[in-house]
Amino acid sequence: MIHEKMVELVARRFQVLGEPCRLRILQALEGGPRTVSEIVGDLDGNQPNISKHLQILFDAGLVGRERSGNSVFYSVADPVVFKLCELVCRSTARHATHLGQYAAGTRRRSGIQTQKSHLRSKVGSLQGVN
Amino acid sequence: MIHEKMVELVARRFQVLGEPCRLRILQALEGGPRTVSEIVGDLDGNQPNISKHLQILFDAGLVGRERSGNSVFYSVADPVVFKLCELVCRSTARHATHLGQYAAGTRRRSGIQTQKSHLRSKVGSLQGVN
DNA sequence: TCACTATATAATTATACATGCATATAGCTA
């Protein structure tokens, strides 16, 4: 059992990771610290937007930063993010594979199978949905 | 380097995990499959809301479901979610600890330290902002 | 068939958030 406050903090971290642009930023930082300009160059977003995402990542403690002269270098604060991405990546690939099997196979569309209906039919549905 | 489509899929999964209510649902499922009613009983949300969150978790492939008579049993589809939560939990705890140290120590407010200013002062700031 | 339980869905509202543009601020150099 986890405390309510902790659940919210953990959820917030997942939420911060749940943005394609921010994942790409972390990816760009995988090789080491980079300045904002460099990151903007790697990705195709505009500078203010990248800066705002970097701020969000920083507030979440996922990246660190240090000013060097006129530039600010950002770096991944906790390498665990790469582990997380790897795990989710694998899991996502598995899920996509399953979806592909279903699509290529029975053409069933993710409905709930009644235990009984499961015995008489390959195609279950939940209130005719999906 | 990861494909753009994959980045979006992974981000979507993180986003689905980035909701306190959904984390609590997964927590409730840690002991094994449960019906919607049971989950609603464990948490304090109302039934339609829980059902919608369950649908989102299902679409993301994070839970599976099977109807049994009048009830629908939901279960965790991929135990990797618990690993993810554990990793984020630890990382979050570390981050919170650091914040605590800063707060108790120099009272600095997470500004960027210039390399030079770092040498002459313990308190850095970035445009006077946090 | 009807009544009942369990679950899902629709419609609404309020809020959070990403984006883009304009602008402000910090640091450097002359």
Added chain:
DNA sequence: TAGCTATATGCATGTATAATTATATAGTGA
């Protein structure tokens, strides 16, 4: 100081999403 570069912030806007209420649908048993 002024001008330049790099970065951050404010504001406006559109979109996504969570919560709530009411309702619809599936299954069960009489």
